[in-house]
Amino acid sequence: MQNLIAEMNWDDIRVFVALVRAGSLSLAGRALNVEHSTVVRRMDALEKALGLRLFDRLPRGWQLTVEGEQLFSRAEQMDECAHALLRDASEGAALSGTVRISALPAFSTAFLAPRLAALQERWSPITLELIGETRMASLTRREADLALRVGRPQDPSLVVRPLGALGYGLFAHEDYLARHAPQDWRFIGFDDSLRDAPEQQWLDRYRAQRPYSVKGNSALTLHQAALGGLGIALLPHYLAAGSAGLAPIASDPPPPRRDLWLVIHPEVRRSARVQLIAQLVTDVVSAASNLLCPSS
Template sequence: MQNSTEQSGLPLDWDDVRYFLALARQRSLSGAARVLHVEHSTVARRVQGLETRLGVRLFDRLPRSWPLTAEGEALLAHAGRMEEEALAFGRAALGASTLEGTVRLSVPPVFGSHFLVPRLAALRPHWQGIVLDLTGEARAAELHRGEADLAVRLSRPQQPGLAARKLGEMGYGLYGGHGWVGLPQDAWVFLGYGESLREVPQQRWLERLAGERPFVMHANDLATLHQGCRGGLGLAVLPHFLARDDPALFGMMPPDAAPRRDIWLAVHPDVRRSPRVRAVAEALAKAVQEASGSLI
């Protein structure tokens, strides 16, 4: 691709730079398309348009990947700084916004669906005019990149620059279907988290408790463990808010035997100034505080 003074003088479209960054980070059209929530053909078209506008070939087209060319590598840091400025602009705009609008909330999936959502109706008067965009996800949303405005997490956020507030605690217990009641403990078998979640406190506690006794299923999804436990497949460590009032389950040990986990609310300091973000944050804190009995 030949350099063109006329082309390179055209103003850049930030969206094209955003596509460039996604493809540079993912190194494939399909990966960038997943991150951007578009078709892979859209990624290719936008990147091709950027290359034409700049008069520079940014990527090598290989069968399985699109690595950056030397010219693309040279522009990557500049594009990253553009992204940071664009994100900062967006956060500042949100901080200056009104009480009406959308607030994006990232929460652990089952905590969102089984604890938080059933309590939203009672909290609605605290955030009239606000639309809550709730995403259930096990990973930690990147608040610096604007993936969410608020994030509920089960450990204190470690990313620098985030503001964090402890909302309360979540207790866990060892639960099983009624068919396990009365069986000797050496007959117990267990359901646990998969490899990606093996280091969470409740899984470490369960592995110590199990000792040499077998695990018959691992899953990376709390809802799957819950259903396996309800079906009698084995014993699982489950949060009390999910299992304590479930008629299909029975607490197999004292309710305070398993560990507790802290519930944290994280927000970027720029976004925290937004009236609607503050309103939702206060409503979440109220929900956790008022339901602390069901959590622990």
């Protein structure tokens, strides 16, 4: 078997597939941009290497033998894999193309988008797809090239990189705090789809028996509800910072921090465009570490 593989010219497989698809020597030669005599020579070499007769060479044309028919589907698969390999190699070496990033909606919208926009000249040949979603996109199924996760993924097949931490705090509109004593506070939190999130569990304990006024499945919704004066919200610092009218509320113990991870599927991590975007995401997160998780 090893001797057979060593003797075989893999380009002959391509010619074999082209000949079967074209149906004639002349059409195959035209498709391959070679003389039909070259096609004949390649098929002679392939049959010799395999030790099989692939075609009955009849006056009215070449017809596949039973052995040829059996091998054609395998040869077609090999030809398609070779084209895919070359295509992936070409795309991997180029900066043009698309990179899809999956992240929580608030982080994608309020943090990543404006900061990557400021660096557009560094990635302008690339099309970015910023996918804001609370579900865990499957990198194994190539639903995204990169993902930002709170909490370390447990899938051992993925490449993970720690980026830092996200800090949270209690916030409410200053007018709401002026009108309501703490015992009368109403709260803004996640709905049941996110009831197991550590920050939501902390808020459930903190509020005790005090009621919720609004629930949602995105920190963006909670943020807008707090700005509208609907109660006390637990928000990531990057989202609450700079929001006119929102006032921080001290709490003891403080809300939990969440570790932030960059996740990449190993099949795409060597792509030049994926590497570039991964580095830019790392840079903008590192530069904003004090905003994302203030030390005090």
